[in-house]
Amino acid sequence: MAEATDPRPAFRVASPTATRELVLFIAIVVVGAGFSLASPYFLTVGNLVQTLRAALELAIVSAGMTLVIIMGGIDVSVGGIMAVSAILIGKSYQAGLSSWVVAPIGLLSGAALGAWNGFLTTKLRVPPIIATLGSMYIFSAIMFLVIGGAWISGLPGTLSPLVNGWVVGIPASLLVILAVYGIGWVLLRQLPYGRHLHAVGCDERSAGLVGINVDRTKIAAYSILGLLAGFAALLYVARLRNVEINIGTTVALEAIAATILGGTSIRGGFGSLLGTLLGVVFIRIIQNGLVLIGVSSLWETVIIGGLLITVLTADAWRNRNNPRIA
Amino acid sequence: MLFEMTGITKRFGGLVALDRVDFSVREAEVMAIVGDNGAGKSTLIKTMSGAHAPDDGVIRMAGEAVRFRSPQDAWKSGIATIYQELALAGKMTVADNIFLGREIKRPILGIPFLDRAAMRKRTAELLNQLDVHVPSLDSWVETMSGGQRQGVAIARALNMDARLIIMDEPTAALAVAEVRKVLDFVTRLRGQGKSVVLISHNIQDVFAVSDRISVMRHGRRIAVRETRTTTPEEIIGLITGASEVRAAAS
Amino acid sequence: MDALMGRLRGDPLRTRLMVLLGLWLVALVAMSLVSPYFLQARTVPYLLQYVPILGLLGLGQTLVILAGGPGIDLSVGSIVSLVGVFVGALVTAGIGVWPASAAGIALGAGLGFINGFLVNVLRIPSLMATLATMFAFGGLALATTQGRPIGGFPPEFGWLGQGTTLGMPNAFLFVLLPVAVVLHVMLTRTVIGRHIVACGNDDRAAHLAGLNVTRVRVGLYVLSGVLSGIGSVISMSWFLAARPDAGKGMELLAVTIAVLGGTHIFGGTGGIPGTIVAILIVTTLQIGLQLANISAAWQLGLIGVLLIASVSSSGGFKLGLFRRSLGAGA
Structure with a gap:
């Protein structure tokens, strides 16, 4: 047991992802400033709230994705989970069930x-990559x-206040996001x-050796992500009152992108929910800004x-100095 | 007799790793397990610690027959294991590692919150007890030296408040001063009435701290000796099979 | 019989091949039951026309995965799209269609090199790196064309994708078949093939034995890019247009084919014949279900189930059952 004359510097930063969070925050500010200069509509309350609402589903799913990636897994099927849940929700509404019943159905x-x-x-x-594929x-x-190929349309908007509503001057969407990330x-x-x-x-092996139930930990993580995808589906239906055929097609990749941008390591072991949230904001701001300045949204993906x-x-x-598994 | 294994057999496919092994540890005793590579030492302690389930045989803890289906079961029976590879989570702090799987909780409204203050306090106590110095309690374990990490692994075992502590090659990667500390610690554990099972290929260390020595060879326990009455030469002879050869030749 | 069982038991890849061929037989039978059109003589060339593009991508993927790392290339579909857009732009600018295609294939190699560099030199995990390049390349293809296909290809260009020789589609006969044979020979009989398998099995050992693991793996990503480029050319030849979403979704099918064909996701085990049979199985199911007017949904679902089943329980659930039924004690 060596003395504290160990020449290697200790990792003193309380949160190893703090740098990335800071960088993202600055990037958001810079990009936001740029867009507000380029377009008068960008910095309006209406536009920002609109962007917030559009970011709701991605934000919720990304929170779950962060948990799964920290655990060392990945899930590219969340879009599909959202879709199936949304269909169940839609069909339940069409069958006349009230939101009190439909919401648990969607989540479960x-x-x-x-x-x-x-x-x-x-x-x-x-x-995980094969399984979720x-x-x-x-x-x-x-x-x-x-x-x-058809939509389910004309669904009730009973839950839409969660998306579109206001609470004491604060958009409900913001509160929902904060609640989800707070719990996370x-x-x-x-x-x-x-x-x-x-x-x-x-x-994983060491965790099992010290007595952690690895299987149960993993299943729980994927289930939480699924639950959040179900929640996102509920809010999607509340917002659009439809279930469209292209629901969830991009959410998995965007969620993964937001999580990685936010500082979570793809290898697992550490991560940051705050970073993910900033990543979501960053992605959505870029999308919104591009549309406002007339650049084709097709450039987003690039x-x-x-x-x-x-x-x-x-x-x-x-990480260049760290010996890696070759 | 604190811990007893009778007729333990473990197979991996066609390979017999443990062949009807009998093994026992008394209360407040340090039992060393020695043997050449592939003799079955690691498999034996993995069976003791609950990581493997034996195909045959009986395990008894304090007289009662037990079956370990996971490392958690072994821990509940009072067995703490320090693996050769330490089994530490690199990107987590010292406190995180020591309390992994047995976190101190502070229930609020029924939800078990982590009691970080209590865990930090206990961590500091344990590290003090072991005379382990780390740059910061919030450092990630992977940034620490081999000796410091060994200290964290031992602190974790200490925290489990076990009756039997298993150590797999604890001094293998350490400097001389660090080895001294580990051996002192083993002696101190015995002084507290606990039992220690020690795997080591270092005959010096074995003779420095152990009360009895079990010799493994080709998956069998071929001999048990009282440390006082045996010599390094005899033990080495048993490990390498020289005594068998001599016996066969004579 | 004993000798056969002995040989089967000893070579998991061969066992896998047998299982796959059996599966293909089952698929053929099932499809012919499901649709009366299936067994007509016209069907076989029709089937084989689908095969080349996906086949090339699957072959490239097989080698990338085989060399370990773990390696995977999720950007192959986007490379197909981007190469197509590039070639289309050159053709519109007046360059001859065949030189433009050659340039396109060179671009594919370059894009593959970017992947290889990110994964093996910068050590970015292959999943993430190729996910990012998938975004970047695919997005580039869509953005530069505003989503509109590029036409204006001369009709004689269609020879590759549409024409047939002796009843077989040209793309199959003159591209896929030779490429598959060459790759198979390279993998099983040349030194470089041995090196690839060694890298996938244990790259530390390979490195210590003097192999340049990085060079091998980067080379395979380049190869995957080249094959994607060729696939893009075939696709353009077939449609006589460059669609900016030509490769969409292909990466998943390519991985499916490689994994179904017996290539272990962490590398070290796998081969060309398995991949070829896997392609046949997948295309048979697709064609058959299509001819029977069964919706694309069932195809998707079936492929998903196949993918999972082929990887379950470390190396093949069926394989395990098969082994145990042989009474293998080891």
Whole structure:
């Protein structure tokens, strides 16, 4: 047991992702400033609130995705989970059920589909990328089979105050996002489960050796993500009053992008919900800004891809002294 | 007899890693396990710690037959294990690691919140007890030296308040002064009435602290000796099988 | 029989191949039951026309995954799209269609090199790196064309994608088949093939043995880019247009084919024949279900189930069952 004359500098920063969060925040401010100069509509309350509402579903799903990635997994099927949940929600509304019944249905269906992914990756030992890829196919198939190419439309907007409403001058959407991220933060930092998530993401084998139920930790993480996807589906229906055929097509990749931009390590073991939230804001601001200045929205994907590559390169450069598993 | 294994057999596919092994540890005793590579030492303690389930045989803890289906079961029976690879989560702090799986909780409205203050306090106590110095309690374990990490792993075992502590090659990667500390610690544990099972390939260390020595060879326990009455030469002979050869030749 | 069982038991890849061929037979039978049109003589060339593009992508993916890392290339679909847009732009600018295609394939190599560099030199995990390039390349293709396809290809260009020789589609006969054969020979009989498998099995050991693991893996990403480029050319030849979303969704199918064909996701095990049969299975199902007017949804679902089943329980649930039924004790 060596003395404190260890020449290697200790990691003193309280939160290793603080740098990334700061950088993202500055980037948001800079980009926001740029857009507000380029377009008079950008900095208006109306526009910002509109952007917030559009970011709602992505923000909620990204919170869950952060948990799963910290745990060392990944889930590209969340769009499909959203879609199937939305269909169940739509059909339930059409059957005349009240929101009190429909909401739990949406949440539980999401959680169940998430648990399915968890099952595949633990009990059947399918690597997460393959398992969730396969699940995505299966969920898409279910969606097509149930609604074909048509939409489910004319759904009640009973829950839309959650999206469109205001509480004491604050947009309800903002409160919902803060609530979800607040609970997520508590889970991650203040509850034992959060420690278990980090441990499994760090080194699954060691976590098992010290007595953590690795399978249960993983299944729980995927289920939480599914639950949040179900919640996002509820809010989607509340906002659009429809279930459209393209629901959830981009949410998985955008959620992963937001999470990685926000500083969560793709290898698992550490991450930041605040960073993810900033990542979501950043992505949505760019999308909104581009539309306002007349640049085709098709450039978004290029920009997000470029950002991801930059961020990943920066991470890699930062880790260049660490011996890696070859 | 605190801990007893009788007729333990463990197979991996066609390989017999443990062949009808009998093994026992008394209260307040340091039992060393020695043997060549592949003799089955690691498999034996993984079976003791609950990481493996034996295919055959009986395990008894304080006279009662037990079955460990996971490391948690072993811990509940009072066995703490320090693995050779330490099993630490690199990107987590010292306190996180020590309390992984057995966090101190502070229930608020029924929800079990982490009691960080209590865990930090206890961590500081444990590190003090072991004379381990770390740059900061908030450092990530992967930034620390081998000796410091060994200290954290031992602190974790200490925190488990176990009756039997298993240590797999605890001095293998340490400097001389650090080795001294580990051996002192083992002696101190015995002084507290606990039992220690120590795997080591360092005969010096074994003779410095152990009360009895079990020799493993080819998956069998071929001998048990009282440390006082045996010699390093005899032990090495048993490990390498020289005594068998001699016996066969004579 | 004993010798056969002995050989089967000893070579998991061969066992896998047998299982796959059996599966293909089942698929053929099932499809012919499902649709009366399936067994007509016209169907076979029709089937084989779909095969080349996906086949090339699947082959590239197989090698990338095989070399370990773990390696994966999620950007192949986007490379197909971007190369197409590039070639379309050159053709519109007046450059001849065949030189433009060659340039396009070179671009594919360059894009593949970017992937290889990110994954193996900068050590960015392959999943993330190729996800990011998938975004970037695909987005570039869409943004520069505003989503509109580029036409104006000369009709003789269609020879590759639409024409047939001796009843077989040209793309299959003159591109996929030779490429598959060359890759198979390279993998099983040359030194570089041995090196690829070694890298996938244990890259530390390979490195210590003197292999340049980085060079091998980057090379395979370049190869994957080249094959995607060729696939793009075939696609353009087929439609006589460059669609900016030509490759959309193909990466997932490519990975599916590689994994279904027996390539282990962490590398070290796998091969060309398995991939080829996997392509046949997937295309058979697709065509058959399409001919029977069964919606695309079922195809998707089936592929999803196949993908999961082929990887379950570390290396093949069916494989495990098969082994146990043989009474293998080891």
